Amino acid sequence: MKILVVEDDLSMQKSICMGLRKFSYAVDAASDGEEALRLVEIHEYDALVLDWNLPRIDGIDVLREIRKNNQDIKILILSARSDVEDKIFGLDTGANDYMAKPFHFKELEARLRALLRRRFTQTDTRMSHGELLIDTALKTAYVKGDLMELTKKEYGILEYLMLNKDRVVSAEEIIEHLWDSSFDGFSNSLKVHINSLKKKLAALLGEQEVIKNRRGLGYYIAEVPLDAY
Template identity: 55%
Template sequence: MRILVVEDEKDLLESIAEGLRIDGYAVDTCDNGEDAYELAFTENYDLIVLDLNLPKMDGIDVLKEIRKTNQDVKVLILTARTHIRDKVKGLDLGANDYLTKPFHFEELEARIRSLLRRKFAQVDTVLNCDKLRMDLVSRIAYADEKEISLTRKELGLLEYFLLNTNRVISQEELIEHVWDGSADSFSNVVRVHIASLRKKIKAALNYDPIQTRIGEGYILSERGKK
């Protein structure tokens, strides 16, 4: 999943971004409202963590502009403003959740998981497809009930495949949702990581549930489906 974190406190911004990257998310960052506005309209994010007290453009104004054209991206407001009217205003303008500073990172993680599950109509914290399973809280994957050792990026790929089972996913879509803005869409980065992921899963299951659709992309299918 790809997340944009907008926060003008540099240390906090870096701390949140690093924590989310450890969790396996692709994270872009910026520290002002104008850059947030531009990124929100040029990139495809699954969730935006948005501070309100931002230089150049207030977070509330960024949220207003986002909701004029994009009702799908989840927005979690993160701010030091504690007055109830600020919370109500943010939620009324289309924010999906609101977390005040100071906060525990574990709570931010839980709120992000909750919002992403809503986006993908997923009600459980465990994703399944036949003998493949991934626990979103522990960030551990299992094949035939045995834990498989995956890199952060492989976990991100598997999560996106499990959220989109039986649907062909293009390389461009994977770049948008599993990599951050530094990824080169013309490189072979997707193919390399998918090849590694498929090799590990096949070694555990003795078959490969991820198939290549030439000219289209990749698909994770339930066994017996094509």
């Protein structure tokens, strides 16, 4: 999942970004409202962590501007304003959640996970496909009950395909949601990670093919062949 952190306190911004990357999120950062709107225009984010008090354009105006054209992106306001009236105003303006500073990072990550599950109409933290099971809270995958040794990117790809089960997902979409904006579009990194992931799954499942691909269209996980594509 790809998240934009909008925070003008650079120390806090760096801390949040580092923490989210440890949980396998792709993360971009902005230090003011103007930069945030520019990045949202260019990239497709799954969620925003948005400070209220920002230079140039404040967080509430950023929220209003985004909601004019985008109702899908999940937005969590993270603000030093802790009054109930401020929280109500932020939620009524279009935020999906609101956290007051100071905060505990584990709670922030849990709230983001809950918001992202809503986006993909998923209520449980666990998803399964045959003998494969992934836990989105622990960021782990299991085959036949045994833990898989996956890199962060391998897990991220597997999770995104499971969240989009029964749908062909293009390479461009996977890259947009799992790599930050510094990714080199000419890199073959995605293919390398997918091939490695397929080999690890094959080593545990034998001939059972979990991740399939449609030439020129993308990759998918499905219970039955997607003959419609």
